[in-house]
Amino acid sequence: MKKIIDLLNAEVKDAFEKAGYDKEYGSVTISNRPDLCQYQCNGALAAAKKFKKAPIMIANDVVALLEKSRTFGEITAIMPGFINIKVSDAFLASYVNEMNQDERFGCEKTENPKKVIIDYGGANVAKPLHVGHLRSAIIGESIKRIGKFMGNDVIGDVHLGDWGLQMGLIITEFRKRNPDLVYFDDAYTGKYPEEPPFTISELEEIYPFANAYSKEHPEYKEEAMKATNLLQNGHRGYMALWNHILNVSITDLKKNYDNLNVSFELWKKESDAQPYIPDMVEYLKENGYAHISEGALVVDVKEETDTKEVPPCMILKSDGSSLYNTTDLATMVERRKLFNPDAIIYVVDKRQELYFTQVFRCAKKTKILEEDTQLTFLGFGTMNGKDGKPFKTRDGGVMRLENLIKEINEAVYEKVMSNREISEEEARNIAKAVGLAAIKYGDLSNQASKDYVFDLDRFTSFEGNTGPYILYTIVRIKSILGKYQNEIGQLPQGAKMKTAFNDSERDLMLELVKFNEVMYNAYQENAPHKICQYVYEISNAFSKFYHETKIISEENKEQQDSWITLISLTAGILNQCMDLLGLEAPDRM
Structure with a gap:
């Protein structure tokens, strides 16, 4: 399916061209004033200078061609030349119904699938995982899942430290x-x-x-x-x-x-790259890429456009021993030989940016990788305590990851037990699922490159932009669907969603139709936080719809089936998004 924004773009651009203006001025975006309209086009303002005409006159010309279109419920020209757009309820319902018929909810796979390796573990053997390993693991896992969903052949490599x-x-x-x-x-x-x-x-x-x-x-x-x-x-x-x-x-x-619900296709280690080092070093010497500097073997990677010092990439120390640089470059040689990837993504602490600049430049300059192999450094910020400093235990030490998970699970368990009477076993299972959502969503909802504050109380809250709130929304929909089956019968098969009954239903539909675009943007930008924001907006829209709509008691069967189909689609999209974040909702909370 085409993105809904692309369908609107095509129609508005065509109208600009028919009205005698350049079609590129007909670009449509989601409105930044949702209280006024759903979408907007500001192209008339930009076109005014070229065509020496008042923006409002251009906007009126375009609107006159679009007013009778079945796509638009309301389209108006507003001073000084904005075009405000509301899609018709019939067009919206038709698009949502088409999404519902597609197992991918209308999201097309990338046109040019790639083989991608994501290096996102970085743990060391003989050492426990601690909170410093958290971000790499869960950000990398989500990016891997998004890449696979979009049709790529994605391989996750833990790349263990085992040889120093x-x-x-x-x-x-x-x-x-x-x-x-x-x-x-x-x-x-x-x-x-x-x-x-x-x-x-x-x-x-x-x-x-x-x-x-x-x-x-x-x-x-x-x-x-x-x-x-x-x-x-x-x-x-x-x-x-x-x-x-x-x-x-x-x-x-x-x-x-x-x-953590994190898995790797490859459990490669630093030691796996060692056999490739001797030939690689010889290749660098023979082809004049490497030279001796102060006893060490180095490759110059500085470029004329650099605004700050970029030191040479050291290949061997003066005593002939190798370094992390050597191992990482040899790992690239190994990956080229075994997988010949189109792209390699490194999910690493952003403080290592200079190091990876050196290694990437060295790999490209020395042709260790194919010229068109894309190398991406995805640097993440630190997880901080409420004091703004890197997260520590109460006594100031680095917290083991399993202890952090236990602490969060215990906090959620106490909340679950205080709200309802259920068995301890069920409460523990719920706490495990909700606790994981608290940790992972609390992290992923932040832009990866940003530092963030780990706030146990906020992350485990069932209100606000949190993992537990999203899971609770899914569980609530499951509950409604279960009640429908128990009291009324089998869920409707093949039912069509009718045009929106009220504003809250329309707003929910408008959120759902963004799925294709959100997935594409999250994939292009390696940005799981965009999916988090999307599921939060869906959850809010569903909550408003739920409180304003009596689904189970509705006497009009056609209307009831339409609503059941709508919330089933909502649950499907939420579940798909949560899976891409590495999360799963329990049956009840």
Whole structure:
């Protein structure tokens, strides 16, 4: 289906041309004064200078050609030359009925589908997920779902950190505590145990201890660096331990990501890129892209138009060791070989913008990627506490993500239990769904690049622009549909929606018909917050309609079926939008 705004544009542009003016002046937009009209065209104001004619005269000429159109219920020229538009109820109902016949609610897939990789995990093995990982996970998951919905082949990659000094620190500390294990016996040639010699809890305690200890004891850090080097050069015992670390960590990470309703098609790691590094470095040298600067191998990425300093992209340090830059570039080489993507999107903290500017420029300059491969840095802001500083625990530490989820679920559980008498099991299930909506919607409703304040009371509220409010709207519609089935019979099949009975019904229809355009804009701009705003506006429109309309008690069966069909469509669109945000409504709240 064409967007409703495109249908209006086509008709108004045609009228401008028939009236003797250039058709591009007939651009229609949603009205910024909904109290006056639904749509507007301000083209007559721009056309006045070219055609040396008063704007109101141009507007009157156009309106005269459109007044008898079945598309418009009311179209008027207003001083000094605005064209105010209200679509006809018949046109609106026809469009909504056509949406209802389409399983995608009229949203067309992109004309040019792409293969896209989204890098949006960034977790490190042997470390628990904390609130700093929240935004990357849920923003990336939503963008991936939107991209798939629009017809692209989208691959989400968690891209785990598993190959740096942290591994050496863990191995060094574990050896210090358990020196007699076979992993540290260089003479051992047998098969290593299949069971890991530690739990996830022990693993998560070891790393922060070792990291802190290394900062106070240079000789310990030196030992850890040697262990890292041995691991990266294939030491049997260390490789076996590393595999245990991966297995234990990934099992725990998957559980925590599942709790966020976040999943990845790829569980790739930094270590997966290592085999590509030697050939890549040789390629950069042979083709004259890289040169030695102060002992390090670098690629210059500064451009003449830069207004601030952009340092060279370092490929190897003076001691020959690699860096994050090296791994990220090698990962691009790997992704090109395995997937040949049209685009790669990185969902990362916005404070890393300069780093990604260097890496992207290096990849393009050195032709590591195809010339037309699109690279996007989607930098997100920080989640702050009410003090405006990055969110912390009460004692000032970084909060584990699972603890944040528990805290929110408990807050929602108490609200659920205080409002109705239900079993504890059902209340816990409701709290889990609503708590997740509180977290994810509270985050996604903000523009990704902006910092925002995490407010537990506001996010868990069942009123206002919150996840629980949206879920409550869906649950309310489910309740009405359930009541209809219990008291009246099967939901009407193939019923048509009639023209709007009152203003609130018309306003609800006007929100629903924006679906196609909202999806397109959210996709083009990588902007889940646009979907959040849309579902909030639908929910408000439905709430007003619900309070003004007695659906179940309506005696006119045709009218009742029309309303049931309308709210079924409303629920379908809300559910589709919430799925794109990574959320799902319970059956009751």
